[in-house]
Amino acid sequence: MEHCEVIVIGLGAMGAATVYQLAKAGVDVVGIDRYHPPHTLGSSHGDTRITRLSVGEGAQYVPIVKRAQQLWRELEALSGESLFEQSGLLALTSSPDFDPDDKSDFTLRTIGLAKAYGIEHEVLDAKQIRQRFPQFAHVRDDAIGYFEPGGGFVRPERCIEVQLRLAAQHGATLHTGETVTGISSDEHGVTVTTNLRTVKAGKLVFSAGNWAGGLLGEPFDRLLSVYRQMLFWFELEPGAGLEGASPTFILTHGRGDNNINYGFPAQPGEGSLKIATAQYHTASQPDLLDRSVSAEQARAMYEQQVQGRIAGVTDKVLKSAVCAYTVTPDRHFIIDQHPTLKHTLVVSACSGHGFKHSAALGEAFAQWCTRGSTDLDLSSFTLKRFEGTLS
Numbered sequence: 001m002e003h004c005e006v007i008v009i010g011l012g013a014m015g016a017a018t019v020y021q022l023a024k025a026g027v028d029v030v031g032i033d034r035y036h037p038p039h040t041l042g043s044s045h046g047d048t049r050i051t052r053l054s055v056g057e058g059a060q061y062v063p064i065v066k067r068a069q070q071l072w073r074e075l076e077a078l079s080g081e082s083l084f085e086q087s088g089l090l091a092l093t094s095s096p097d098f099d100p101d102d103k104s105d106f107t108l109r110t111i112g113l114a115k116a117y118g119i120e121h122e123v124l125d126a127k128q129i130r131q132r133f134p135q136f137a138h139v140r141d142d143a144i145g146y147f148e149p150g151g152g153f154v155r156p157e158r159c160i161e162v163q164l165r166l167a168a169q170h171g172a173t174l175h176t177g178e179t180v181t182g183i184s185s186d187e188h189g190v191t192v193t194t195n196l197r198t199v200k201a202g203k204l205v206f207s208a209g210n211w212a213g214g215l216l217g218e219p220f221d222r223l224l225s226v227y228r229q230m231l232f233w234f235e236l237e238p239g240a241g242l243e244g245a246s247p248t249f250i251l252t253h254g255r256g257d258n259n260i261n262y263g264f265p266a267q268p269g270e271g272s273l274k275i276a277t278a279q280y281h282t283a284s285q286p287d288l289l290d291r292s293v294s295a296e297q298a299r300a301m302y303e304q305q306v307q308g309r310i311a312g313v314t315d316k317v318l319k320s321a322v323c324a325y326t327v328t329p330d331r332h333f334i335i336d337q338h339p340t341l342k343h344t345l346v347v348s349a350c351s352g353h354g355f356k357h358s359a360a361l362g363e364a365f366a367q368w369c370t371r372g373s374t375d376l377d378l379s380s381f382t383l384k385r386f387e388g389t390l391s
């Protein structure tokens with residue numbers, strides 16, 4: 001039987017940030033993961049994740065991402081690794097259904113939030129988009145763009161690796177390749193059982209990503225759905241001139257989830273542009289995910305998302321990957337104390353938009369463990385909002 005002050009289950013984006021912050025604060029922490037993070041079986045792989053201060057998903061996220069961007073820079077200084085690249089973030093809508101008064105349009109929401117929060121940005125018309133970003137030479141005449149010069153991407157695998165390494169240097173105990181099979185609690189603390197040991201602690205942070213619903217049961221198994229997503233690296237056309245000259249982008253080309261895609265700058269030496277879209281119609285089980293991408297799926301992606309919309313890339317897929325979102329009914333996060341397990345904070349895998357916030361959330365979870373409150377306001381992520389669904 002091992003004893004410690006805090007156990008963290010799951011050492012992906014959220015767990016790595018949490019164990020790092022706890023260990024840095026001098027807390028005796030044990031982190032447990034069924035695999036060896038960073039790995040390719042959860043939600044935190046694929047080289048790049050978008051980060052932007054104007055978080056079109058909602059104003060509640062702005063202070064979190066601001067703090068996270070500071071922490072990426074601190075982690076870079078400590079590790080010597082490049083984690084956060086300010087390539088600039090371009091959100092644009094070029095859609096036959098575009099309505100300049102549509103409050104649900106992602107680009108318009110992003111512009112509105114940037115104005116409200118004084119975030120540095122430019123609003124671009126079609127001519128400016130075409131001039132400045134040749135891969136969007138085909139945008140419609142009524143296209144609108146938002147450019148955030150400080151936005152860009154973070155490197156998820158490196159962020160996780162660096163935080164776990166620093167956590168271990170600060171004295172964290174990390175049990176990887178070890179699967180949690182049971183959790184119980186009483187007034188004194190929590191007991192976590194794995195396939196190899198039992199650990200007791202005063203507090204537990206639960207961040208098991210795609211597997212959270214299966215491990216926690218009610219009500220999380222009903223609130224969390226896992227959706228398989230595919231990532232594609234399309235080969236650049238010869239002479240496309242995009243390497244070092246393309247922004248991170250989010251392109252809306254129609255209404256609905258199927259008509260939004262996003263991508264990243266062409267990385268030097270790779271000869272490709274990473275482009276993806278998200279699907280929320282077919283749920284999966286994390287252990288049953290099909291992790292291969294077929295030629296047919298690659299062709300459908302090119303035809304529906306790339307052809308005629310993003311210039312400078314061919315239909316040849318140089319690399320692909322499968323990753324999974326864990327999504328709540330309103331697509332916002334769940335960050336709350338477990339309704340029946342005592343001393344336990346649950347963090348959902350953040351519905352496909354959590355990575356950019358993870359460094360700051362880890363800091364907040366460490367504060368919750370050490371003093372029972374957080375500097376960041378996390379009150380909009382409670383389970384209470386699903387009360388109607390829970391009964």
Ligand SMILES: Cc1cc2nc3c(=O)[nH]c(=O)nc-3n(C[C@H](O)[C@H](O)[C@H](O)COP(=O)(O)OP(=O)(O)OC[C@H]3O[C@@H](n4cnc5c(N)ncnc54)[C@H](O)[C@@H]3O)c2cc1C
Nearest residue numbers: 010012013014034042043050180208209349352354355356
């Ligand atoms: C394709 C894709 C694109 C995305 N794009 C963006 C983006 O551009 N910007 C952005 O901000 N966010 C993005 N996200 C979302 C973001 O990546 C996730 O919100 C975040 O990575 C989730 O981190 P996590 O720690 O909750 O999960 P994970 O990183 O998956 O970690 C969970 C960990 O729990 C471990 N675990 C599970 N069960 C057990 C068990 N029984 N015992 C022990 N360990 C266990 C797993 O092995 C895993 O390591 C994207 C996600 C995907 C899938």
